[in-house]
Amino acid sequence: PVGSIDNTSSRSGLGDVALAWTGERVFVGGSYGYDDTRYGVPVIEEGNVSLTPRRHTFSLRAGGRGLDGAVEAFRATFGHRRYRHDELEGDEVGTRFRNDTTELELLVTHRPAGRLKGTVGAWLLDRAFEAVGEEALAPPVDQRNAAVFVYEELGWPHVTLQFGARLEHARYDPSEGLPARRFTDLSASTGVLFRPAAAGDNLTIAVSLARAARHPALEELYFHGEHPGNFAFEIGNPALDSEHALGLDVSLRWRHPRANGEITYFRNTIDDYIFRNPTGGIEDGFAVVEFV
Numbered sequence: 001p002v003g004s005i006d007n008t009s010s011r012s013g014l015g016d017v018a019l020a021w022t023g024e025r026v027f028v029g030g031s032y033g034y035d036d037t038r039y040g041v042p043v044i045e046e047g048n049v050s051l052t053p054r055r056h057t058f059s060l061r062a063g064g065r066g067l068d069g070a071v072e073a074f075r076a077t078f079g080h081r082r083y084r085h086d087e088l089e090g091d092e093v094g095t096r097f098r099n100d101t102t103e104l105e106l107l108v109t110h111r112p113a114g115r116l117k118g119t120v121g122a123w124l125l126d127r128a129f130e131a132v133g134e135e136a137l138a139p140p141v142d143q144r145n146a147a148v149f150v151y152e153e154l155g156w157p158h159v160t161l162q163f164g165a166r167l168e169h170a171r172y173d174p175s176e177g178l179p180a181r182r183f184t185d186l187s188a189s190t191g192v193l194f195r196p197a198a199a200g201d202n203l204t205i206a207v208s209l210a211r212a213a214r215h216p217a218l219e220e221l222y223f224h225g226e227h228p229g230n231f232a233f234e235i236g237n238p239a240l241d242s243e244h245a246l247g248l249d250v251s252l253r254w255r256h257p258r259a260n261g262e263i264t265y266f267r268n269t270i271d272d273y274i275f276r277n278p279t280g281g282i283e284d285g286f287a288v289v290e291f292v
Contacts, residue, residue, distance in 0.1 A: 005042050006040075006042060006047045007040035007041065007042045007047040007048070007049070007050070008040055008042050009039070009040055010037070010038065010039035010040070011037070011038055011039075012035065012036065012037040012038075012039075013035070013036050013037075014033065014034065014035035014036070015033065015034055015035075016031060016032070016033040016034075017031065017032055017033075018030065018031035018032075019031075020061075025064050025065060025066050025067060026062070026063065026064035027061075027062065027063055027064070028060075028061070028062040029060070029061050029062075030058075030059065030060045030061070031057075031058075031059050032056075032057065032058055032059075033055075033056075033057040034054075034055070034056050034057070035053075035054070035055050036052075036053075036054045037051075037052070037053050037054070038050060038051070038052045039051055041228050041229070043231075044228055044231070044285060044286070045089065045228075048089055048090050049087060049088065049089060049094075049228050050087075050088040051085065051086070051087055051088070051228070051229060052085065052086045052088065053083070053084070053085045054083070054084045054085070055081060055082065055083045055084075056081070056082040057079070057080075057081050057082075058079070058080045058081075059077070059078065059079045059080075060077070060078040060079075061075070061076070061077050061078075062075070062076045063075035063076065069111070070110055070111055071108055071109070071110060071111070072109045072110060072111045072112075073108075073109040074106070074107065074108045074109065075105075075106075075107045076104075076105070076106050076107075077103070077104070077105045077106075078102075078103070078104050079101075079102070079103045079104075080100075080101070080102045080103075081099075081100065081101045081102075082100050083097075083098070083099040083100065083101075084096070084097065084098060085097035085098075085099070087133070087135065087228060093133070094133050094134055094135060095131060095132070095133030095134060095135045095136055095137075096131070096132050096133055097129075097130070097131050097137075098128070098129070098130040098131075098132075099127070099128075099129050099130075100127070100128045101125065101126065101127045101128075102125070102126045102127075103123070103124065103125050103126075104123070104124045105121065105122070105123045105124075106121055106122050106123075107119055107120075107121040108120050108121060115154050115155050115156065116152060116153070116154055117152070117153055117155070118150065118151050118152030118153055119150070119151050120148075120149070120150045120151075121148070121149050121150075122146075122147065122148050122149075123145070123146070123147045123148075123149070124145070124146050124147075125143070125144065125145040125146075126143075126144055127142070127143040127144070127145075127218070128140075128141075128142055128143075129141045129142075129143070129218055135225055135226045136225060137219075137223045137224065137225045137226075137227060137234065138174070138218070138219075138222040138223050138224065138225075138236070139174050139175045139176035139178060139222065140174070140175045140176075141172055141173065141174040141175070141218055141222055142172070142173045142174075143170070143171070143172050143173075143218055144170070144171050145168060145169065145170045145171075146168070146169050147166055147167065147168035147169070148166070148167055149164070149165065149166035149167070150164060150165055151163075151164035152164070157197075158194065158195045158196065158197050158201075159192065159193065159194055159195070160192070160193040161190075161191075161192055162189075162190065162191040162192070162193070162208070163188075163189065163190040163191070164188065164189050164190075165186065165187065165188040165189075166186070166187045166188070167184070167185075167186050168183075168184070168185050168186075168187075168213075168215070169182070169183070169184045170182070170183045170184075170185075170215045171183075172218060172221060172222070174222055178222060178238055179238050181216075181221060181238065183215035183216075183242055185213035185214070185215055185242050186211075186213060187210075187211060187212045187213050188210070188211050189208060189209065189210035189211070189212075190208065190209055190210075191206065191207060191208030191209070191249075192206070192207050192208075193205070193206050194206075199254075202254055202255045202256065203252075203253070203254050203255075204251075204252075204253045204254075205251070205252055205253075206249070206250070206251040206252075206253065207249070207250050207251075208247075208248070208249045209246075209247070209248055210245075210246070210247045210248075210249075211244070211245070211246055211247075212244070212245045212246075212247070213242050213243065213244050213245075214242060214243045214245075214274075215242045215243075216237075216240040216241075216242070216274055216291075219234070219236065219291075220236055220237070220240060220274055220291040221236050221237065221238050221240060221291075222236045222238060223235070223236040223291070224236055226283075226284055226286055227286075228286075231286065231287070232276075232286050232287050232288070232289045233282075233283040233284060233286040233287065233288045233289070234276070234289055234290075234291070235288065235289070235290045235291065236291050237290065237291050237292060240272075240274055240291065240292075241272050242272065243270055243271070243272050243273055243274055244270070244271045244272060245268055245269065245270040245271070246268070246269050247266065247267065247268040247269075248266065248267050248268075249264065249265070249266045250264070250265045250266075251263065251264040251265075252264075274291060274292070275291070275292065276289045276290070276291060277289060277290050277291070277292045
């Protein structure tokens with residue numbers, strides 16, 4: 001060993017408090033959490049850079065089961081997170097980050113209609129990102145997402161059909177003249193479970209086909225600058241399109257009082273895959289990577 005390395009110390013603290021009420025069929029609760037961390041980043045800037053992420057988290061949850069009427073169960077979640085992150089150069093703040101998000105999700109399980117049972121839901125996201133300072137990674141960006149989704153099953157004694165879908169819309173509104181982007185993507189899947197009667201339900205053959213989509217993240221679109229936490233100079237691409245994947249899974253599962261087993265074949269292809277591509281260049285002492 002050559003001894004201790006300067007600026008490699010870290011410290012962190014966190015705390016949570018929660019309160020909930022549970023009734024015969026429904027529950028409701030809330031929580032608050034705070035975490036505060038500081039750690040040094042050695043090597044770069046002569047070892048004078050420290051990061052200080054801090055986060056407040058508020059959440060509310062409510063749900064119910066065994067309800068009367070068309071709705072058999074539900075679950076609702078609200079979350080708000082306030083994130084602050086300073087990059088210190090010595091004792092001075094060089095760059096300050098703000099990332100506030102608010103999420104709302106609702107899941108509703110409907111009462112079975114014949115052989116059909118399942119869940120429908122919706123999700124909302126509001127995000128405000130801002131970086132201020134000499135090494136700001138991106139201009140202020142407002143992000144809003146909305147999605148609706150459904151999962152259903154049709155069941156028979158030895159066969160189960162499954163299908164689901166999610167439709168999501170995302171919008172990014174940056175400042176400083178960068179282009180706004182809009183994405184609307186559909187993901188869907190279908191599958192079948194077959195349990196041969198001759199095997200006494202100890203054998204299951206499962207086949208599923210899924211199409212998934214993922215829109216670019218804010219960081220992949222608009223980041224442009226030094227990112228000491230990743231030891232990289234990151235360059236986003238506002239022209240990126242959504243990823244689209246097609247996947248096939250075929251499984252054979254068996255159960256026995258003394259042993260269980262599963263054999264699975266899967267294939268997944270992704271078009272317009274987004275990744276961090278090292279260019280081989282160096283900018284301000286950092287390796288340059290592009291999102292492509």
